[in-house]
Amino acid sequence: MCGISGYWGSDQRIAAQLAPSLDTLHHRGPNDRGTHVTTDVSMGMTRLSVIDLEGGRQPVYNEDGSIAVVFNGEIYNYRELMRGLTAKGHRFTTHSDTEVLVHLYEEHGAEMVTHLRGMFAFAIHDSRNRVLFLARDRFGKKPLFYRAQGDGLTFASEIKALKPYARAAGERWNVSRQAVADYLSLGAVPQPSTIYEGIFCVPAGTHATFNNGHLDIRSYWSPTFNPKTNLSYAEAQVETRRLVGESVRLRLRSDVPLGVFLSGGVDSSVIAYEAAQVLGSDLQCFTVSTGGRLDESELAAETARTLGVQHHILPLRLNPAEGLQTVVRHYDQPFADSSAIPSLQIAKMAAEHVTVVLNGDGGDEVFAGYRRYVAAAYASRMSWIPQTVAARVAATLGSAATVRRTPLGFAARFARGVALAPDERYLAWTSDMLRESDKRAHWVGPPVEATERLVRETFAPGISQLDQQLKSDRHINLLSGLLVKMDMACMAHSLEARSPLLDHVVAEFAWRLPDGYRVRRGTPKKVLRDAYRDALPSRVTSGTKRGFEIPMGEWLAGDLKPLLHDLLSSPNARVRDFIDDSLITALLDDEGFADRNRAYLLYALLVLELWLEQESDDVVT
Numbered sequence: 001m002c003g004i005s006g007y008w009g010s011d012q013r014i015a016a017q018l019a020p021s022l023d024t025l026h027h028r029g030p031n032d033r034g035t036h037v038t039t040d041v042s043m044g045m046t047r048l049s050v051i052d053l054e055g056g057r058q059p060v061y062n063e064d065g066s067i068a069v070v071f072n073g074e075i076y077n078y079r080e081l082m083r084g085l086t087a088k089g090h091r092f093t094t095h096s097d098t099e100v101l102v103h104l105y106e107e108h109g110a111e112m113v114t115h116l117r118g119m120f121a122f123a124i125h126d127s128r129n130r131v132l133f134l135a136r137d138r139f140g141k142k143p144l145f146y147r148a149q150g151d152g153l154t155f156a157s158e159i160k161a162l163k164p165y166a167r168a169a170g171e172r173w174n175v176s177r178q179a180v181a182d183y184l185s186l187g188a189v190p191q192p193s194t195i196y197e198g199i200f201c202v203p204a205g206t207h208a209t210f211n212n213g214h215l216d217i218r219s220y221w222s223p224t225f226n227p228k229t230n231l232s233y234a235e236a237q238v239e240t241r242r243l244v245g246e247s248v249r250l251r252l253r254s255d256v257p258l259g260v261f262l263s264g265g266v267d268s269s270v271i272a273y274e275a276a277q278v279l280g281s282d283l284q285c286f287t288v289s290t291g292g293r294l295d296e297s298e299l300a301a302e303t304a305r306t307l308g309v310q311h312h313i314l315p316l317r318l319n320p321a322e323g324l325q326t327v328v329r330h331y332d333q334p335f336a337d338s339s340a341i342p343s344l345q346i347a348k349m350a351a352e353h354v355t356v357v358l359n360g361d362g363g364d365e366v367f368a369g370y371r372r373y374v375a376a377a378y379a380s381r382m383s384w385i386p387q388t389v390a391a392r393v394a395a396t397l398g399s400a401a402t403v404r405r406t407p408l409g410f411a412a413r414f415a416r417g418v419a420l421a422p423d424e425r426y427l428a429w430t431s432d433m434l435r436e437s438d439k440r441a442h443w444v445g446p447p448v449e450a451t452e453r454l455v456r457e458t459f460a461p462g463i464s465q466l467d468q469q470l471k472s473d474r475h476i477n478l479l480s481g482l483l484v485k486m487d488m489a490c491m492a493h494s495l496e497a498r499s500p501l502l503d504h505v506v507a508e509f510a511w512r513l514p515d516g517y518r519v520r521r522g523t524p525k526k527v528l529r530d531a532y533r534d535a536l537p538s539r540v541t542s543g544t545k546r547g548f549e550i551p552m553g554e555w556l557a558g559d560l561k562p563l564l565h566d567l568l569s570s571p572n573a574r575v576r577d578f579i580d581d582s583l584i585t586a587l588l589d590d591e592g593f594a595d596r597n598r599a600y601l602l603y604a605l606l607v608l609e610l611w612l613e614q615e616s617d618d619v620v621t
Helices: 018-023 078-087 097-115 159-168 177-186 233-250 266-282 297-307 320-330 340-350 363-367 371-379 387-400 407-418 422-429 436-442 452-456 465-491 504-511 526-531 552-557 561-568 581-588 598-614
Strands: 002-008 032-037 041-047 067-075 118-126 131-136 145-149 152-156 206-211 214-219 258-261 284-289 310-315 356-358 496-498
Touching (some): 002 018, 002 118, 018 032, 018 041, 018 159, 032 067, 041 118, 067 097, 097 206, 145 159, 152 159, 177 436, 177 465, 177 598, 233 266, 233 504, 233 526, 258 266, 258 340, 266 297, 266 363, 266 526, 284 297, 284 340, 310 340, 320 340, 320 598, 340 465, 363 526, 371 407, 371 422, 371 465, 407 422, 422 452, 422 465, 436 581, 452 465, 552 561, 552 598, 561 581, 561 598, 581 598
Parallel strands (some): 258 284, 258 356, 284 310, 356 496
Antiparallel strands (some): 002 041, 032 041, 067 118, 118 131, 131 206, 145 152, 206 214
C-alpha cells in the first residue's frame, strides 16, 4: 500500500516538485520511498510495506529496465499470476505483487488490467514507446487524481500531492461551481470530477494512456446484471459462501499483522467467520464501543466468542468540533458523511495493533442490504399508483414522522420517492438533500446542471428497479462516498483496509441473482444472511441494519451549534456565493425543508464553509 505521484513533461520547475509532493503522502507510506526520473517522467512513491517487506521496494522494473511501475494497492491473485508469467519465460527478482504488473504489461499491454483481482492505482512508464500508462481498479477503491495541461500531466494518490506541482507552475485553481452544486445534493463531490476545475479522477474501472500530450481514457469493466443465474435459492447460498470464502482467503495474504473490523452486522461477521476458518484463534477482531442505543459491541462480542477469536473493544470518545476540523483538513474536498469523523479515530486505534484490516464494506451495495433496496423492489409493483396520490400519502406520513430512521419515517420517504421521477427518487432515497427544484429557487450565480443528470447517466434498459438502484449506488454513493471515506480515514493512519465483499467476482455473481434472492419477503440481503445462518448468532443473521452513524441532530443542537451559527449566519459566509440567504436562514431557524435530510444539509453547508475558509489563499471561487 502506497502513495504515488508523478509528472510527465519538460518543465523542470514542475519536475523538481516530486519530493515535496511525496512529502504530502508520507502518511500513506511511512516505511520507504522510491523515485524513477528520466527525461520524460518523474514519478515516485511512499511505501507502506505489506507484501515482501525487504524485496518489494519500488519502483519495480522489468528485466531490461524499459518498464517501470509505481503502485498503490494490492493484487490479491499475484501468486497465481506470477506462476503463469514464469511459465511464459518472465523472470522475477522479488516475491512482491508489484513486480507482477511490469511483466503482465509486457505480456498483455493495456489488457493487463483484466487479469487483476485487487484494489489498485498505478502508473507504468514504458520508456521504449514513450508512454505513461495509468490504471484504477474496477470499483475505485484506490484513488488516482490527475491534471492534464498542455503537453504535461501530473498525477497523485491525493489532491494535496498535486499542489506542489501547481505552485511551481504558478497556478491557482478555481473552485468548480458544478461540483459545489452536486455536493449539496450528494454530500460528496461525484467522481470523476473534483471540487477543482481541471482536476479529475481516473474513473473507476478504466485505464489511461498518455503520450504526445494526449490522454486516452478507456473503460475495461462495468457492472452487469443480466443474464440472471438459473441456480436454485439453495444452490445460490452455497455458491455465495464459496465465493465469499475464496475472496477472504485471497485477502489474508500479508507479511504484516492483520485483523478484521467487526460490528454487530452480518457483513463484517461473515468476513470474520471466513477469516477465522483460516487463522483460527490467532485472528484479531476490532469493535468500536460508542455507548447508547447504537452500540454494537455486545453483539460483536457474542460473534467473537462464537468464532473463538481474539476481540478488542475500542472505546470511542469523540470531540465533534475537533473531528470535523480534522476531516476538513485531511479529506482535500468537502465531504459531508459525518461517519468520517469516527472512522478516522477507529483507524488510528486499530493501527496500534495491526497494519491491515478486513472489513464488510460493500455488502449492502452488492447483496442489496439497505432499506432503499426493499423500497425499490416494492416500487416496481406500485407503478400504477398516481403520483398525486403518492404525494398526498407522503405528506400525511411525513407530518406524523418526527424521526427519519423509524418505520414511519421510512414509509414517508418511500411514498415520497414513489411520487417523484426516477432520477429525483434516487436522491430522495439516498442523500435526501437538495434537488433541482431547490437549486432553481436558491442558487446564486451562473446556472449549473442538475445533479439528477448523474443519476440518469446510470440508467440502463432491461434491468429491474432493484438492479437500477444498485447500479446507481455503485456509480455514485459507493464510489464517491463510502470508498473515499474508508481510504482516506485508514490511510491517514497508515492502515490498509481490504473489502472482500467488493471483489468483482463476488459482485458479478450477486448482481446476477434474481431480485427475490436478494430481497425476500421484505428482508434485505436475504441470500447472504441465509448462507451463513448456521455459522453466526441468530441475532446477527436476523438483525436489522443499524448503520454506523453519529447523532447529527444532537451535535448540531449541542457541540457544533456555536460553530454552525457563527460561520453560516455571518453575512461574509463564503457559502453565500453559491446559496442565497433565504435557504441558509430557513435551515438555521429550523423552518422549511422538513421533507429533506435537514440535519445533513446543514452539516454539508458547515463542512463546505470550513473548507472554503481553509482553501481561501489557494483557490478562486
